[in-house]
Amino acid sequence: MAINEVPHFRPTHKSRQLGMLESQKTWIHSTIYLTVIAAFLYLLQLLVSHKLILGHHQHVTIKKQPDLPLRFRSDGTFKILQVADVHYGNGITTRCRDMVETEFEKENAGNVREAGNISMEAGDNIFGPSTSDAAESLFQVFGPAMESRLPWAAVLGNHDQESTMTREELMSFISLMDYSVSQPNPSAEVSDPSKEHLLADIDGFGNYNLNVWGAPGSQLANSSVLNLYFLDSGDRAIVDGVRTYGWIKESQLSWLRGVSKAYQGQNQDKDQSADISFLSATPPALAFFHIPIPEIRQLSPKEIVGHFQEYAACSSVNSGVLQTLVSMGDVKAVFIGHDHTNDFCGNLSGIWFCYGGGFGYHGYGKAGLPRRARVIKVELEKGGKAWMGVQTIKTWKRLDNEKLSKIDEQ
Template sequence: MCSCCRRPCHILLPLLLPLLPLLFLYPSAAPRVKRPAPLPLRFRYDGTFKILQVADMHFGNGLITRCRDVELSEAAWCSDLNTTRFLKRMIQAEDPDLVVFTGDNIFGSSATDAAESLFQAFRPVMESRTPWAAILGNHDQESTMTRGELMSFISLMDYSISQVNPSTVEPTKIDGFGNYDVTVKGAFGSELSNTSIFSLYFLDSGDREMVNGFKTYGYIKESQLAWLRRTSQELQANFQAPALAFFHIAIPEVRDLWFKEFIGHYQEGVACSSVNSGVLKSLVSMGDVKAVFLGHDHLNDFCGEIDGIWFCYGGGFGYHGYGRAHWPRRARVISASLRRGKRNWLGIEAIRTWKRLDDGKLSKIDDQVLWRDDEVEGLD
């Protein structure tokens, strides 16, 4: 007999057994603490630092969200889980030091619960315990969260180093959500191990805007550029470190690359704002940004140089985003390498990039050098 209720235990046990899994799923009602990324970020012992760019996952509701623009033979079984599988394969194959998600992480109109979709979309990188950073695109906020809520939620997820906005600026004095910088220190054992030798800038390019009565895409505002210029100046005062920038929507000047040399595929018109807010002018004046990495236009995966700065698309990553049936989904990898001195590692010697396709071999294409420094700073 069960002493608590005076009923035979063999009667109650069949009723209680189905509830046992809940004890493992929800062991307590205590709030869960975020698992922090190991900071600061730094170069490896072999003098390398690798970034995986994931552009436009367009995650919906997982298994029930169907793929777009795939082969007919794949359509019946293809879902968001293909995006998840691709992300897992890329993390395993490239073993990045940082994963950067450059917007449209979830496809708002298909995601019935933004928080749940974010958990599913980012689960592979959290399970890998790899530090990661994210910015927003123009579709993320179309579900159940505002842009501010999305960035706040993302910043609190395991191993995320994302920020809502810089702590040095009052929230009301900077436009957008997801403007922040991250620095990378030198390798352990080198004389630059406590010096920030690589700068990463993240900017919110917005979603939609009304300009002179017409709807256009969002753009980076002057308040963001003022913060960016000031931050760059402060960082360069300590060390002349090269930098990369990440934002979702391209600037108007990228359209001109159609008439210039580029590496990769330029397969659709650059969908940008009708407003030119002076982003290129600011980046050139700063002097440290060597390349910018974009999303938004899924069928573009090219790199082209404008005024000494490379602008590179990630290419469409997610299977619920539009694409082409005979054009594999893809991801971009960025690798920075240090110069070896007589006794230890010096500053960054070169920055390279390549792409991998979601095919049987994770084929590597378009390997190129974006920047090389013939006079590397550092002690020896």
């Protein structure tokens, strides 16, 4: 069977010219199109990079440093304002909780302040689930402290990291804020100071210590007469399949014992004049962390000063914090937060444990019970010629009411 061949089309000279013209038009159009896109992208890149560079220069600021070292006043006093559980969300868009009608009408709600040497933010500074921008909320929370231009310190609670920053990022950010003396973690001691770095083998973030020097003009003006210890008590954990609160780990306690030991006998090297011969060889210390230790539950209402209104929400793990503090011998009082309607102080094995009491209106409270902050006042012994070592430690609370009432002084 014959196969019919399909005749091939042979383009004429004119048709070839038309094809070439169409190809040239297509190539020209493509070139113009690509050139326009390239020019647009180039201009966009210039515009964006210019804004980034300009914005970078516009927002570069240098941290405003506090007046250091921390030291007692010339009247022999050192005062700390402890603010616990602010639970700041997104400002006015976050609802206030457990308030009576008259509290909504106050213009100064949440503005309890008492002139001091340092303010201490005791965790749950921001309320993660209600905070869309952690950095912005941190600026709002610590704004009053920065505006005071006084040193301030902070530790983390169990809610802070539930927003847009990790615990490490939070403490790093806080340490860079104006007038902050907070630290992400202690520095490891190395022989070369230029290679100083943060201690890596320690749990948590926000473990550090601060020294408070003696009163100006005294023989202890250049020595630490009071130490402040800050610890990260964690957030949440799973233990034996059950969810519980965090706790202070052995690595932190080991670091704390080392710091305390370094101060043992510090004052023995001083010139033993009549005025300082009675000084304790080791400066006393105060400790700050957020979540209470399990032994808090052992206290009865008859043994405390203040309100014990809710069950202490602590970890199911007892890591030996109390035993460590007792063995160290220098810690006289511990200041905690976490349980908002507890504001009491109680003595455990010779160490006072004191709640700050809930401060913020974005966290839970008790309607009719004013929010509050705790004040700690440390007083020096008066020598024959100058102020000496620590003599007394006092504390009380300031209520967020019209009179900013002072209660439960002890």
